[in-house]
Amino acid sequence: MTNMDAINKRVSQRAFLNKKLDKDSEDKLRNLVHACNKKSGLDMQLICGDPKPFSSKFKTLGRFSNVNNYIAMIGYEDDELRKEKIGWFGEYLVLEALKMGISSCWVSGTYAPSKSACLMYDDEVMECVIALGYPAEEDTKVTTAFNKVMSVKNKFVDSSKEPEDFYETDKDRLPRWFIRGIDAVAKAPSAMNRQPVYFKYFDDKLTIGVDEAYETDLIDLGIAKMHFMLAAGNGSWESGNHAEYIIDRLRPVEREEGLSEEE
Ligand SMILES: Cc1cc2nc3c(=O)[nH]c(=O)nc-3n(C[C@H](O)[C@H](O)[C@H](O)COP(=O)(O)O)c2cc1C
Incomplete structure (x- = not known):
């Protein structure tokens, strides 16, 4: 796998x-x-x-x-x-x-x-x-019930997000590695399913952050950074909140363009 x-x-x-x-x-x-x-x-x-x-x-x-x-x-x-x-x-x-x-x-x-x-x-x-x-x-029952409660609850918090809801950008065309990274973040676990991370991608600089409104926000940040890095496959994050994504220019282009899914 x-x-x-x-x-x-x-x-x-x-x-x-x-x-x-x-x-x-x-x-x-x-x-x-x-x-x-x-x-x-x-x-x-x-x-x-x-x-x-x-x-x-x-x-x-x-x-x-x-x-x-x-x-x-x-x-x-x-x-x-x-x-x-x-x-x-x-x-x-x-x-x-x-x-x-x-x-x-x-x-x-x-x-x-x-x-x-x-x-x-x-x-x-x-x-x-x-x-x-x-x-x-039997988890299906428990999870389905739990997710129902969560989806109702999330109407009052921050509803389950689509990938596009995670970022702001000045780009007309987004690179594939970015889209792959964001898709993987949308699938990441987060406390109360709040999905608190957001990305800013302006002037070719990509950052990730959370508002730290909840005690678990920084845990969710670490989780989202991991999903993004694994899926984007062309770099890694600096540490901390509002950190920058650093693209590893030495990686082969195939990897950057997502043509190779092998580990
Ligand atoms: C930091 C963190 C804390 C969580 N705490 C709980 C918890 O106390 N009880 C619980 O049932 N689920 C907890 N969850 C699981 C989330 O509810 C779950 O990730 C979210 O609803 C999204 O569902 P999924 O993981 O199936 O995609 C937690 C998740 C994270 C990341």
Whole structure:
């Protein structure tokens, strides 16, 4: 499965089979989490066989079932880029997990963080978790009901967006890599499905930003940056809010024009 397959296939999964993660997949995920921590300075922890944060129907609003595994998304209090990095590396892990047949859901509100078996120091913060497991059929019902509530709710917040709603530009013709990137951002998960990121593309300079109106906005920013980068395939983001996209001029033109979808 390519990154694009994973981006297109991913949906938030809230009901899982009561089944342990396959040993090879668990090892592989643990190694990826470790590598991402080394690169980012985060302290993300893969916790398996710990249903407690999701065992209260009150906390989970009855939305989740059989969540036995999750990644605790932990970073240091004094790390100003903590939330964005959690979004960026977390979404990378979400897509890699999906390639192994493991579904997921980002969760920042509907769980009990204090019940988690993760080990945290005083100067650390757990921003959210990513629930992981093998998808159960019954999720369709839960998800459909949840999405219905969300779509009603979003009429009062910021309704589900079309790709064109994400950007402003002075360009008459948009490059293909940009369109591909925006399409992938429209498919990205975001807290309460608010999709808070917006792009400005003027004078050949592309930036991405959020208003930071909600605590999760910077996590959503990191997630959107990851989707865009994987789909556009011709560069990467500087770090921070309102950051610029830097095109890697050394990449082959085919890649820039999106003719090669291979990884
Ligand atoms: C940072 C973040 C926090 C989230 N928190 C929750 C949550 O607490 N409970 C929940 O059921 N879903 C949560 N979600 C999942 C979103 O509701 C979901 O991504 C959104 O509705 C879009 O649906 P999709 O992921 O299926 O595309 C969260 C997503 C993100 C990115």
